[in-house]
Amino acid sequence: EAQVTQNPRYLITVTGKKLTVTCSQNMNHEYMSWYRQDPGLGLRQIYYSMNVEVTDKGDVPEGYKVSRKEKRNFPLILESPSPNQTSLYFCASSLEATYEQYFGPGTRLTVT
């Protein structure tokens, strides 16, 4: 089954404790992306990757890191989480930027 998976689905952590949210797709897509969703602000792109080893900043990259060492995986790293990073995070993948994006199920992160 073609899908995008994210783990964990729910995470409660404390300020400053490094965490990684994993994202994996099995559709051989080149374009992968991370978004955060906050009430009233819609979906905001954090980082995106057009291919292996090619990543670029989206609209809200501060406080986040990503890597794309393999085509299928695109982890999101928060090295020192802060409460303002409490949000719902979605990973997405597509054949390339102008094709349908397939979203993962979302990760709800709470930073206390």
Added chain:
Amino acid sequence: GENVEQHPSTLSVQEGDSAVIKCTYSDSASNYFPWYKQELGKRPQLIIDIRSNVGEKKDQRIAVTLNKTAKHFSLHITETQPEDSAVYFCAARGYTGTASKLTFGTGTRLQVTL
């Protein structure tokens, strides 16, 4: 960078009526404009998209129009049904050199009442 504005933020229509959601974008180089639907507690899913070489696209009860001169695009849903109730997001793909970002609007919550 690209800026996408979406209106209205909430929209309530009666079943069977039409719904229109409008978006404007700022980057004249943007060439791809998708619309996503997000039902409560679920992930966004693409419902229709349009590229800059096309002015209108239809898929059953859903249509999207694009006006490149005015830099705005709209989603039209005809004969609305309760299952159309959801949050709808427009987006625009802008260019930053050779890279590309996808910028979303802030969403429209559509409620279809019986």
